[in-house]
């Protein structure tokens with residue numbers, strides 16, 4: 001069952017001058033500045049004289065820069081672009097006792113990933129994202145969203161040497177995610193996003209993800225917005241199961257294939273808020289404001305405007321940085337124009353039940 | 356008496372130095388993947404990598420050596436993606452894994468290419484008759500399943516064209532002791548009724564191109580009953596069966612119900628998990644199968660991983676090879 005989607009109002013900026021409010025956000029990752037990538041390489045080379053402290057300073061600078069870049073683009077909620085994270089599974093596995101690394105494995109072609117092995121029961125040790133959140137919140141003037149790789153994906157994209165099955169591992173990891181969220185909430189976080197791309201590859205296992213989410217939100221206050229991001233899946237296999245997930249918002253990519261699957265979510269009625277991808281992250285062509293506006297209108301087929309969030313399809317880290325920025329800026333502009341048109345009654349809302 | 360033979364289905368992980376050297380030389384994008392006309396620098400890097408994995412097999416003391424298939428960027432689709440009359444299409448998911456390959460789009464007649472034969476000849480020179488060579492190819496059904504046909508126009512015709520193509524590749528192979536035809540698609544997307552009968556015929560076409568022992572190796576689970584029954588019509592020396600997958604009871608059922616050739620390749624070590632099984636565990640898994648199929652009198656049991664090995668980091672892949680060799684060595688000859 002959905003939690004409390006009405007907690008979105010807290011993200012309406014004080015100076016928001018439209019009556020309607022489409023929450024604008026990002027999925028998380030952003031292209032790293034070239035100098036940060038070079039700094040990381042230098043820090044990995046013990047002979048360079050560029051030490052961990054220098055790298056930490058570079059990461060702070062990059063996090064500040066990208067947080068501000070998100071604000072300049074006009075987004076209502078921001079992320080630091082995951083400047084401190086290399087990869088979505090590795091980052092967490094390095095911080096969770098029970099994981100071990102053996103070396104890179106192939107994903108495709110010459111793209112590799114340090115796929116970790118779970119060799120003993122996973123445990124919670126030091127916070128994973130607390131410093132990242134506290135720093136970003138301290139430099140941001142807008143509310144900060146915290147993306148966290150979900151337990152199902154952490155389990156599926158690891159070698160499981162220790163647990164009877166991946167579900168058992170995922171449930172234990174979900175307890176750790178819950179612990180982390182409690183710390184983040186204590187530090188002031190009000191918007192967390194659980195990333196579960198692995199669910200798209202094995203949609204038949206949605207019940208496991210549902211169980212994980214129950215554990216993840218246990219004791220998390222209702223004013224904390226919990227979003228679930230899934231991407232590049234066959235949603236006819238996930239919907240309407242996601243209506244039973246304890247989340248406030250479901251974030252999904254649909255722009256890349258021209259909203260071919262949008263109708264899947266129209267019946268039965270969509271229960272959580274919808275966060276819809278309105279720019280493609282796999283094409284370097286910047287969508288025009290007009291194009292993005294018509295993409296936003298696709299979302300209005302599923303939910304009313306007060307329940308629509310707009311974001312890119314997925315993390316934008318593979319795009320050139322200027323392109324990523326332009327897409328976000330156009331996304332924010334398009335949302336504001338749609339709000340004005342809604343205020344002026346210039347948009348026919350199709351509504352989930354109409355055709 | 357049953358002879359135990361330690362081997363693998365091939366498709367090894369690249370040594371870590373080759374992973375980064377080749378990424379630098381070739382690039383990481385779709386257009387940078389192997390095409391069949393590599394530069395000298397790329398060719399010589401693969402030669403060094405091939406020598407390294409041949410050494411790995413010497414170190415492990417396997418009974419049959421594979422070439423390693425390190426150039427197969429597109430995994431089992433490789434023999435097609437390097438072909439002149441095939442276009443490298445979209446990036447597609449490789450079975451149920453977090454791995455991807457270029458979907459080969461066949462746009463013209465599949466003439467013999469000799470690509471795999473060149474690799475095997477190079478491996479054979481490295482091995483220099485100190486160990487027997489095992490050739491590895493995708494089976495015709497899996498190759499058809501992984502590819503897109505834009506030329507032959509009919510599913511059965513496409514399957515038979517792929518069988519002829521693979522047979523022509525085998526013609527160019529150096530001497531080899533065994534030929535593993537990898538057929539995971541028989542499990543993952545089993546043939547429909549209209550094609551099911553054509554599968555053993557297609558396999559026979561490839562098998563008849565060699566004097567070596569031919570093993571049709573299946574994995575990612577148990578074969579469906581119908582597929583298994585049809586496969587019994589194929590004129591091959593052995594079936595390869597996945598004993599790691601959760602549905603392994605179904606594999607025993609198939610063998611009891613429909614019979615099994617006198618030789619069998621048992622996928623006893625998990626090619627997709629870093630957990631290393633002991634030699635004893637591997638032997639127990641093999642006995643678990645053979646003891647439940649009492650009417651069969653196996654003359655050869657190949658001990659293998661269930662899947663290809665590229666899913667593993669290099670240290671664990673080496674340990675898997677060693678465990679397989681040790682499992683076959685516990686006692687050289689046992690009765691089944």
Ligand SMILES: [Zn+2]
Pocket residue numbers: 027197229230231313314315
């Ligand atoms: Zn995504």
